[in-house]
Amino acid sequence: MLSKKTQYAFRALTHLAENYGEGPVLISDISERRKIPLKFLENILNEMKKAGILESKKGKGGGYILKMAPNKIKLSTVIRLVNGPIALLPCVSLNFYRKCDDCDETNCGLRRVMAITRDATLKILEKKTLADIVFEEQAGPKTLR
Amino acid sequence: MLSKKTQYAFRALTHLAENYGEGPVLISDISERRKIPLKFLENILNEMKKAGILESKKGKGGGYILKMAPNKIKLSTVIRLVNGPIALLPCVSLNFYRKCDDCDETNCGLRRVMAITRDATLKILEKKTLADIVFEEQAGPKTLR
DNA sequence: ATAATATCCTACCAAATAAGTAGGAAATTC
DNA sequence: GAATTTCCTACTTATTTGGTAGGATATTAT
Numbered sequence: 555m556l557s558k559k560t561q562y563a564f565r566a567l568t569h570l571a572e573n574y575g576e577g578p579v580l581i582s583d584i585s586e587r588r589k590i591p592l593k594f595l596e597n598i599l600n601e602m603k604k605a606g607i608l609e610s611k612k613g614k615g616g617g618y619i620l621k622m623a624p625n626k627i628k629l630s631t632v633i634r635l636v637n638g639p640i641a642l643l644p645c646v647s648l649n650f651y652r653k654c655d656d657c658d659e660t661n662c663g664l665r666r667v668m669a670i671t672r673d674a675t676l677k678i679l680e681k682k683t684l685a686d687i688v689f690e691e692q693a694g695p696k697t698l699r
Numbered sequence: 700m701l702s703k704k705t706q707y708a709f710r711a712l713t714h715l716a717e718n719y720g721e722g723p724v725l726i727s728d729i730s731e732r733r734k735i736p737l738k739f740l741e742n743i744l745n746e747m748k749k750a751g752i753l754e755s756k757k758g759k760g761g762g763y764i765l766k767m768a769p770n771k772i773k774l775s776t777v778i779r780l781v782n783g784p785i786a787l788l789p790c791v792s793l794n795f796y797r798k799c800d801d802c803d804e805t806n807c808g809l810r811r812v813m814a815i816t817r818d819a820t821l822k823i824l825e826k827k828t829l830a831d832i833v834f835e836e837q838a839g840p841k842t843l844r
Numbered sequence: 845a846t847a848a849t850a851t852c853c854t855a856c857c858a859a860a861t862a863a864g865t866a867g868g869a870a871a872t873t874c
Numbered sequence: 875g876a877a878t879t880t881c882c883t884a885c886t887t888a889t890t891t892g893g894t895a896g897g898a899t900a901t902t903a904t
Contacts, residue, residue, distance in 0.1 A: 593864070612879050614873050675816055757900045758901030
């Protein structure tokens with residue numbers, strides 16, 4: 555499951571995506587409108603900035619903006635950044651690989667299935683972007699492509 | 700990610716699958732051979748018994764056995780049992796549904812993507828069984844079907 | 845019966861992670 | 875230089891995870 559932090563991150567990013575091209579958005583603004591604890595949100599946004607998907611400006615007229623267009627920000631990127639590995643086992647993770655301790659062949663059958671699962675998941679999360687989740691909201695449930 | 704507990708569960712189940720049809724297996728046996736802390740394993744096996752995928756017998760000649768053939772035990776069942784929800788968001792879980800708090804439309808675009816992801820994952824995990832992960836081990840990496 | 849063998853049950857404990865807070869420093873604008 | 879706003883360091887608290895302890899209960903064998 556995605557952590558609450560990750561869900562906050564997505565809410566905030568959605569907000570920023572909706573305001574993309576209209577200048578910086580205040581943390582306090584996002585916090586109020588999306589009901590995210592202010593100080594916690596500060597941390598989250600700052601992390602994402604350091605990771606290179608947001609930009610910030612201090613002082614009056616400052617705030618946060620997406621560093622790239624919403625359709626360039628993959629969901630997989632956000633999840634890895636805020637939530638961690640996407641795979642179900644460490645030994646199958648592409649970005650957070652860790653050898654399983656006592657990795658006898660015992661769970662290697664499992665491993666293979668988990669690799670397949672990871673691929674299926676990634677196929678979706680690498681394709682879908684912030685733009686997709688904003689678009690679908692605005693288009694409503696009826697307009698499924 | 701699957702918890703360590705879940706990984707232990709799979710290791711134990713794999714062991715039981717390999718010994719299927721040869722009578723009860725001792726906890727202590729599984730514990731030693733698969734390197735799983737004994738008392739912890741006790742709890743795990745007992746949980747799975749209560750959930751109906753294992754049977755047990757007390758006293759001499761006792762131990763645990765799979766309640767059904769390995770090819771009848773789906774990976775999704777085990778994961779849900781020991782690890783919890785398979786979906787990435789509570790509001791998208793089939794077996795552990797919980798309404799997201801402040802479920803404004805904000806993350807409903809996200810929700811839709813997460814539903815698709817869940818389906819892709821389940822398509823695999825509902826199909827694959829203990830038999831599959833045991834088979835693949837014995838057949839080795841070369842014999843992919 | 846009773847001893848031996850195993851699982852079952854209740855409760856506890858410690859470490860790690862998640863979630864959130866506090867307070868001030870640093871940069872920018874007016 | 876005052877106001878605004880992000881940035882940084884550190885702390886606190888709650889929850890989950892991973893495990894342990896010790897005895898109760900059921901079964902079998904002698």
